[in-house]
Amino acid sequence: MRRMSYAIPTQPRAVRYHATGKPEEVLHFEALPFTSPCADDEVVVLLEMAVVHPSDLGMVGGTYGRLRTLPAVAGREGTGRVAFAGAAVTTLKPGDRVRMPEDEGVWREAVIAKASALRSVPTDIPAEQACMAFINPPTALLVLQEFVALQPGDWIIQNAANSAVGECVIQLARAHGLHTVNLVRSSEKHARHLKALGADLVLADDKDALKALAGALQRQAPRLALNSVGGPSAITLTRALGDNGVLVTFGGMTSEAIRFPTREFIFKNITYRGFWMDRWARTAKAEALQGVLETVFARLRDGSLHMAVDSVYPLEDFAAALARAGAYGRSGKVLLRGPGAVHT
Ligand SMILES: NC(=O)c1ccc[n+]([C@@H]2O[C@H](COP(=O)([O-])OP(=O)(O)OC[C@H]3O[C@@H](n4cnc5c(N)ncnc54)[C@H](OP(=O)(O)O)[C@@H]3O)[C@@H](O)[C@H]2O)c1
Structure with a gap:
């Protein structure tokens, strides 16, 4: 067993919806079913930083091109930190940064996932930029x-x-x-x-x-x-x-x-x-997608690509974050910060 350096919430919460509709009406901060420690080939990932996108709202509203089985956790893009790695995991260790798995929904405090299914993300890029690298x-x-x-x-x-x-x-x-x-x-x-x-x-x-x-x-x-x-x-x-x-x-x-x-x-x-x-990501060759992401990571690292951040809200303040994201006149993206952003 590896040494844990992050506090794993016993009852992680997530921004969930049980029916599609207006985000302010259907989204709720709810405890998730969660079993930790995880299996030997799994890791526990804590949300570091997530992004609020127009498409997140389209997905919750039921108008996006791909919808989730309900009830679902909202959010498509963000990074997490590995808080705990199962005994058989050799590719990831606590502290490593990964892309939060998109299909499970990203606006959650924690997720358990197979280590082999996760995409590593460099840690030498600021979290506020790294979390926006994928879309x-x-x-x-x-x-x-x-x-x-x-x-x-x-x-x-x-x-x-x-x-x-x-x-x-x-x-x-x-x-x-x-x-x-x-x-x-x-x-x-x-x-x-x-x-x-x-x-x-x-x-x-x-x-x-x-x-x-x-x-x-x-x-x-x-x-x-x-x-x-x-x-x-x-x-x-x-x-x-x-x-x-x-x-x-x-x-x-x-x-x-x-x-x-x-x-x-x-x-x-x-x-x-x-x-x-x-569609491109799901149909492209794995090397093509990895190549695009490597290009993006390199530019975020050297600063030749930079995205404006308007504001950062704690995950539980998602309602205020969504209101800000929908407000005219913001200057940059609205981000959600999770428990993986704070190294304990
Ligand atoms: N197809 C894809 O794969 C894909 C991938 C990524 C993004 N997108 C789409 O690309 C667009 C931009 O995404 P983003 O995340 O970069 O957006 P963003 O940073 O949240 O910015 C939203 C932009 O939309 C403008 N806008 C909002 N409401 C508008 C309206 N009623 N009329 C005209 N302009 C309006 C905003 O202008 P103001 O600042 O003036 O409000 C701002 O320039 C979105 O439609 C998103 O869904 C598509």
């Missing part, structure tokens, strides 16, 4: 490389540019010599920060965006448009694209349908594509 940065990396063979000097355009994905896109694009046009709801609020990350242009996502863009870009139309908003914003992106441009949709923050402008669709031979990280 948004890989999405940004993949939408930049899977759809158009972009060359240094090419332009791309995106909306919701101040989102976590948007900020990753700016930083990764800059690192590859690409230029970015970034549409945001409030350019006064976000321009300075996004330009510091490497954004070339930051424009208000309104009816004047195309005019402003035409003046700024002249003949170099974007080859790739990244849409996570929908509605009129997606039309602006489509109109901004050059001939044979590709618009990739990976989010729908307005919940408004994407309608395509017929002229551009026909005369510029525009292509519309969709991207879902979840």
Whole structure:
């Protein structure tokens, strides 16, 4: 038996839902059935840090592309610390950082899992960045490389540019010599920060965006448009694209349908594509996913990729965290801190 350096809660609690619905109505902090110590090939993992994503709320609300069997624990992304390793476990030891298993639900104080099923995460990356490594940065990396063979000097355009994905896109694009046009709801609020990350242009996502863009870009139309908003914003992106441009949709923050402008669709031979990280991760070769994560870890470690954090709440204050996550004007991600964040 290994020496334990973390206090394992005797009755771990989790943010659970027994029916899909509005998160503020269906989520409750409940004790979980839990048997510790674990089996010889298992480990006990304590939540270190988790993220609140729009898709977490979609999953709880019943609108996401993949739903959990109920009752379920909410939350998709986060890291944990191994608090106890069974006698036969050779790959992990107490103190090691792992990705919290997604399918079981992440917003929980502790989980028991087979050591072989867990993904190790480097400990030399700050917890507040490491916990966000698995969904948004890989999405940004993949939408930049899977759809158009972009060359240094090419332009791309995106909306919701101040989102976590948007900020990753700016930083990764800059690192590859690409230029970015970034549409945001409030350019006064976000321009300075996004330009510091490497954004070339930051424009208000309104009816004047195309005019402003035409003046700024002249003949170099974007080859790739990244849409996570929908509605009129997606039309602006489509109109901004050059001939044979590709618009990739990976989010729908307005919940408004994407309608395509017929002229551009026909005369510029525009292509519309969709991207879902979840599907990519489940269908990609293990080495491909590991390669993407290694790239992300390396950039988080050297600081060339950084995601803004708005606030950190203790897990039990999840209701306040969700209210903050849904509030207009936050600047970065809302995180949930678990008992694995404090080394005892
Ligand atoms: N398909 C995939 O695999 C995949 C993977 C990762 C993320 N996503 C999607 O990508 C999007 C961004 O995710 P994230 O985690 O990076 O988001 P985030 O950091 O939480 O940021 C949310 C963004 O959405 C904007 N927004 C919110 N409500 C809006 C509205 N009604 N109209 C226009 N913009 C609005 C926000 O702008 P303000 O700051 O102005 O409020 C902000 O830019 C989400 O739709 C998410 O579901 C998809």
